[in-house]
Amino acid sequence: MGISQEDGRSGGWRVTVRARGRRAGLPPDGPSRAGGRPLARRQDLRIHGAAGRISCIDDSGRTRWTALCSGVPNAAHISGGRVLVTTDSLAYTAWGNLGPAVLLDLADGSRIAELRGARGAALGGGRFVLGLEGYDAFDTWAYDRDGALYDSWRSYGHYVIGTGIRVVETDRNIPTGSRVVRLLPGGTVERGPSLTDPQTPEPLVLTDGTILVLDAGVLRAVGRRLEDTVLAELLAIDAGEAWRYHGALHRAGDEITATITEQHPDRPGEHSHRTWTLTLHRGG
Numbered sequence: 001m002g003i004s005q006e007d008g009r010s011g012g013w014r015v016t017v018r019a020r021g022r023r024a025g026l027p028p029d030g031p032s033r034a035g036g037r038p039l040a041r042r043q044d045l046r047i048h049g050a051a052g053r054i055s056c057i058d059d060s061g062r063t064r065w066t067a068l069c070s071g072v073p074n075a076a077h078i079s080g081g082r083v084l085v086t087t088d089s090l091a092y093t094a095w096g097n098l099g100p101a102v103l104l105d106l107a108d109g110s111r112i113a114e115l116r117g118a119r120g121a122a123l124g125g126g127r128f129v130l131g132l133e134g135y136d137a138f139d140t141w142a143y144d145r146d147g148a149l150y151d152s153w154r155s156y157g158h159y160v161i162g163t164g165i166r167v168v169e170t171d172r173n174i175p176t177g178s179r180v181v182r183l184l185p186g187g188t189v190e191r192g193p194s195l196t197d198p199q200t201p202e203p204l205v206l207t208d209g210t211i212l213v214l215d216a217g218v219l220r221a222v223g224r225r226l227e228d229t230v231l232a233e234l235l236a237i238d239a240g241e242a243w244r245y246h247g248a249l250h251r252a253g254d255e256i257t258a259t260i261t262e263q264h265p266d267r268p269g270e271h272s273h274r275t276w277t278l279t280l281h282r283g284g
C-alpha cells in the first residue's frame with residue numbers, strides 16, 4: 001500500500017507526511033506515570049494509585065483520603081463528585097489481570113460500589129460507562145452516581161465522550177467485526193464504518209470531535225456523524241496478519257507521530273517498528 005498521498009484530507013482536516021523511519025526492536029516506552037503523575041485530575045484534586053490503594057491529593061500536597069483496593073489502579077475517571085477506578089489484579093485469574101473497578105465518593109473516598117470492567121469513561125452528573133471484552137463479553141454498561149445500572153450495549157472499545165458516546169471497537173477477533181459506533185439510549189448501537197484491525201490503539205480526538213484512528217496501517221478520520229475518510233495509507237497490513245502489528249498515536253501540537261510495531265511471523269520474540277511524523281492542518 002505504502003504512502004498513497006503525501007497530503008491527505010478529510011473535511012476540515014488534512015495531514016502531511018514529513019518523515020518516516022524503521023528500526024529493529026520494540027519502540028521506546030510511551031509516557032509513564034513515574035514521578036507521581038496522577039491517574040486523573042479535577043481542579044485542585046489529583047487521584048493517584050499504587051498496589052492496594054487509591055489516594056486523593058490536593059495541589060498543596062496534602063492527602064485528602066486514601067482508600068484500599070484489592071488490585072493495582074490503572075486508570076481513574078472523575079464525574080460529579082464520584083471517581084471510578086479500574087484496576088489490574090494482584091494475581092492472575094480466569095480473566096487474566098482484570099481486577100475490580102471501584103466507584104468512590106470524591107469527597108472522602110468512601111466506597112459506593114464495586115463493579116467489573118476493564119475500561120471506563122466519565123459522563124456527566126456522576127455517571128460513567130464501564131466495558132469488558134473476553135469470553136462471551138463484549139459489553140458496555142452505564143452506571144449512575146450510586147452505582148446502579150441504567151443502560152447497556154453490546155459494544156466495547158475506546159470510548160470517546162462528547163455530544164454522545166462513540167466507541168472505537170476492539171473485539172480481538174480475526175476477521176474482526178469491529179466498527180466505530182455510537183451508543184444511543186435503550187441499548188441501541190448506531191453502526192459506523194467497519195475497521196480492519198481488531199485491536200486499534202487509543203484514538204486521538206480533535207477539537208471539532210473528529211476521531212483519528214490508526215486502523216491496520218491506515219490513518220482514518222471519523223466525524224461526529226460517523227462519516228470517515230482516509231488521511232494517509234502508511235503501511236500495507238493484511239487483515240489476516242493484523243494480530244502481528246500493534247500501533248500507537250501521539251500528538252504534540254500540530255504534530256502527530258504514528259508508530260507501528262511488527263512481530264516477526266516465525267520468531268515471536270523478534271520485533272521491528274516503523275514511525276511516521278505527520279503534520280496536522282485545519283482547513284483546505
